[in-house]
Amino acid sequence: MIVVSDSTTLIILFDLDRLDLLQNIFQKIYILKKVYEEITYKEDFCIPEFIETVEVNKSDILDYLEYYLDEGESEAIALALEKDLPLVIDEKKGRKIAKNLNIKILGLLGIVYLNIQKGFITKKEAKEFLETAVKNGYRISEKLMQEVLK
Structure with missing residues (x-):
């Protein structure tokens, strides 16, 4: 399964040295540049091969999302919508918006x-x-x- 991910879940799994929990169930995880920046704040963070940085197309939905959410969450939701993929997200507000957009969501x-x-x-x-x-x-x-x- 391929998914899009926001940063929170990735950060907690990295901090607890449990990225294997992702690799066990996902063949590929797409993250955005902003999410990449958020998760590589630690010098020792090395992005595993199954996590791929991609770009999202500018769109009206992205503009709308950025009004309500931070850039990383907005881009992750927009990419999940664009590619019709499930989304790994834990923030309550972002989850609610993703659900309203009929995106399949998954958290920690x-x-x-x-x-x-x-x-x-x-x-x-x-x-x-x-x-x-x-x-x-x-x-x-x-x-x-x-x-x-x-």
């Missing part, structure tokens, strides 16, 4: 869930990972976390 919890379902990680490993993500500032509702882990 969805990625963890797919890794459990496909046998790449156990529920115990998933729980430990999500607890570490929370300790590192990632906000996850307890209810949603329990839903993923049941």
Whole structure:
């Protein structure tokens, strides 16, 4: 599966050294230049081969999105719409807009869930990972976390 990604999920997975959770389920991830800039703020960040930087075409929808969202989220949503691809995004406002545009969305919890379902990680490993993500500032509702882990 090929997806478009915003930066938040990539950053948390990189920070916790778990980009494998993406590579397990996606053959290719498209990111935009702005997202690339956001995730390479650390000197030691090396973009794996399965993540590809692409450009989005200027469009009315992109102009509209940039009015409501930051540049990275706007471009990611516009590219997902343009290429008819699912979108990895965790920010609430961006998710809501993407859903309204009928874009299939996936966040960190969805990625963890797919890794459990496909046998790449156990529920115990998933729980430990999500607890570490929370300790590192990632906000996850307890209810949603329990839903993923049941």
